[in-house]
Amino acid sequence: MGRLFPKKSQAGFTLLEVVVAFMVLSFGLLGAVALQAKAKQASFDSMQRAAAVALAGDIIQRIRSNDTTALTDLYGGSFTSQTQLNTDTTCFSTFCNNLAIANLDKEQWKQAIRAKENTGSLDDTTVCITPVRDGDGFEVTVTVSWVGRQAIKANNTTSNINCGTKDDYRRLVSLTSFVLVRS
Secondary structure, eight states, X not given: OOOOOOOOOOOSHHHXXXXXXXXXXXXXXXXXHHHHHHHHHHHHHHHHHHHHHHHHHHHHHHHHHTOOTTHHHHHOEEEETTSOOOTTOOOSSSOOOHHHHHHHHHHHHHHHHXXXXXXXXXXXXXXXXXXXXETTEEEEEEEEEEEOSSOXXXXXXXXXXXXXXXXXXXXXXXXXXXXXXXX
């Protein structure tokens, strides 16, 4: 028989396995944390869009309930969340004409925008209302623009909408509805 070599002990091999396992686990946990952060950002963006759609739908319904041939003069134009509120607008104790109702609608809507800002939902909001005469009514487009928290690249259609500041942080929602003038 050949010569038998004494068995040498391997010191430190299990420690190396533990270090490699710890590194793999660390990268996995970092990936999970990054995924959670992205999910939180997407959830916040979704909350902002839902708030903008709700606000745009609200003003369209207010316009629809105050249908008049002077709709362009009463509701058309744009304003920002920094626009000064008119606290003298009341329409609860007296008979109100279309102008008074429109002023009340806009003031209540500005307060709703500011309430959304207080919850951290929509920052630096600009609203553009564009009524266009179409036969017996108006095609009303309401665009709500705000500043998001992360930069995105807008497509050509979105870039051409002229409402709010145009930068990589701008988000917008645009709703269009037909309002039939009954009077």
